[in-house]
Amino acid sequence: MNVQMGDDSGKQPRHRNLTLLRMVRGIFCLIVLVLSAFMVLVYFGFWSATGVRMISVHYSRVGTSFFFGCWLALWPFWFEKINKTKVVISGDSVPSAKRVLVIANHRTEVDWMYLWDLALRKGCIGSLRYILKSSLMKLPVFGWVFHIMEFIPVERRWEADALKLRQMLCTYKDPQDPLWLVVFPEGTDFTYFLFPFNFDFRILCVLIEQKCIRSKKYASENGLPILNNVLLPKTKGFYTCLEELRGSLDAVHKWPFNETIITLLLTVPFRALSVYDITIGYKHRCPSFLDNVFGVDPAEVHMHVRCIAIADIPESETEAASWLMDTFCDKDKLLSNFHSQGHFPCEGIESELSTAKCLANFIFVMTLTAVCTYLTFFSSIWFKIYVSSASAFLTTATYFNFRPSPIVSL
Template identity: 30%
Template sequence: MLLSLVVHSYSLRYWLPAAVMLGTAPAYLLSWSACRLLSSVLPARLYHTVDDRVYSVYQSMVLFFFENYTGVEIVIYGDIPKKKENVVYLSNHQSTADWIIADMLAIRQNALGHVRYVLKDGLKWLPLYGWYFAQHGGVYVKRSAKFDEKAMKKKLLSQAKLGIPMYLVIFPEGTRYNPELKKVIEDSQAFATKEGLAVLKHILTPRMKASHVAIETMKDHLDAVYDITVAYEGTLTADGQRRSAPTMPEFLCKECPKVHIYFQRVDMREIPQEPLFFRRWLHERFEIKDKLLKTFYEAEDPEKKCRFPGEGRRSSLSLTKTLPSLLILGGLTLPMLLTESGRKLYFNTWLYGTLIGWVWVHLSP
């Protein structure tokens, strides 16, 4: 009985926040749809401003759970600009929670609504979310030969011409680094060897297409590239071996005590535009990441292990930035669930919103 209670309590750590985040999606979609309808007769740039504000409400609520609720300690190395900038955010990729880290940095610049993602094409089929991410300016891409460069350029260029604020998140590795998946790591290293590039140990060989297209297409709109290296504390075993990073459920179950974020700002003037030189530049940036992670996981000095070089500072997120969003979305959702007509609207939004979204993403290029 006691063991069952412990297991049940542990599962609630994940299911409760997951239920709230997913459960408020219909209320959010209906609110966004109303804003979209009202702004349809207004200039497109004004609509995107409203969309960014509405989006920041939902993402702030997400951060309430991933940061305030979990109590995770965020340690940042480097100085994050206080002012908002138009940027491409490049990061190593090791967890389903990596996209949350981008939100954590963006909210500290008051730029949370500007965050957009370059996503794997399969994610566009997520109920409600897949369609909306595209509406918010996200870009779905396929790998290798199926990559549609023309479609990505068209979407990003249209947003740049409107002057839409951009915080575009890209994970150039394309797939997550998991030390347990030896075949993926070996294939990545073999690719680097074949291409005459340095072999990386703690990250995968970056692919350049999406990053190059994004930076080249929006070069006159962007202020900088944010080069981010992330390490999750607690991913080193007792015998000194690296294990897989926490998944989103594990993160919400408070299994990650601390996240280390190494921040580097790269001015646009430092980035080569020609594809061959850009490829070398991008790989060199990932070589730097690999060295940072080697220090984090393999430093001989115990005081330097599980931290990046330099001075890290703890950065906490005030409840005033997240709790109001939770109350707003909760206040919109609960009344719907308390009446028969509200519940009908709620479930119809899930059903028909998902179906319409699937039709849209199927027909959309």
């Protein structure tokens, strides 16, 4: 069987060579990001997720979204301004909705990071929440971030995940809380690129081929479409998210392009938009995490966005599953065209990130990090005791998936 690799082809040369300068710069940036994450966690995330939460879950989430939104914004700054990766967004004009469900294809291990670039442009980067594999919660520091941000860890076995998923989704229903819930219905990335930087492409091809064979065999045995650029989506998790959140997502209004405001007000009904369907493609090859760290790939990240009215998605599980399957068939065609044409249709709907705003945010986060680092290592011993205690609490809370309940309600 021939595997259609498209922009994943390891035979393509890397966009940039790995030089000593890029390696040193990447390691330095990663150290800065980890240090700033730790300080924001201990000095700000800890209190917004515990102290404030005892008074109000809503204000706790607002505070958490603000501080971690500032920290997360460092990553698009790194990708686009330092590594010079071009981000091209196409498709529908994206409203700045505060509560949406995002569904996306899963090309490689870093897709979820590039969604930060879109969310930052819409002022919602701190609102992102992911359904992610539970093993990622064990990562040092970043596992604490995932816990405080209330990501949903899953085992990728529906029998083990169904109850946990519903319980977490029930806590997301407050329409006041900021929420961009991201679901990757494929359940795993298409390229399976969790390998060392110099991983042998021949072995990678075998692993991709095995994954594609399994997906296509299942499709053939169950009368489902054969897909070349995406895997068959798992529908139960998507439908559960849709079912639990259907009544609490934003109603943003999409107007036909060529109508006047008066005609719109008189004759055109409102169209509620609360689902963003995103298709991600890369030039010239899919990046791994280390590719991102050192800035050697990708050359370009392309995201095609389709805004969907919640009313257009069927309410029954069978019909919603069929709708999702059709959506992934469309993604497969989009990616085929992307590989042949080099772009998605209707590109350029979002402007580039503002360098001035990125620098201002960078200075703000680095100032907080510097002050907190000084207090931790060069100030009173009580700060060391506080940091140690907060770290112990965050480790325990993440391991046992514990969050305090409000004592009073505001």
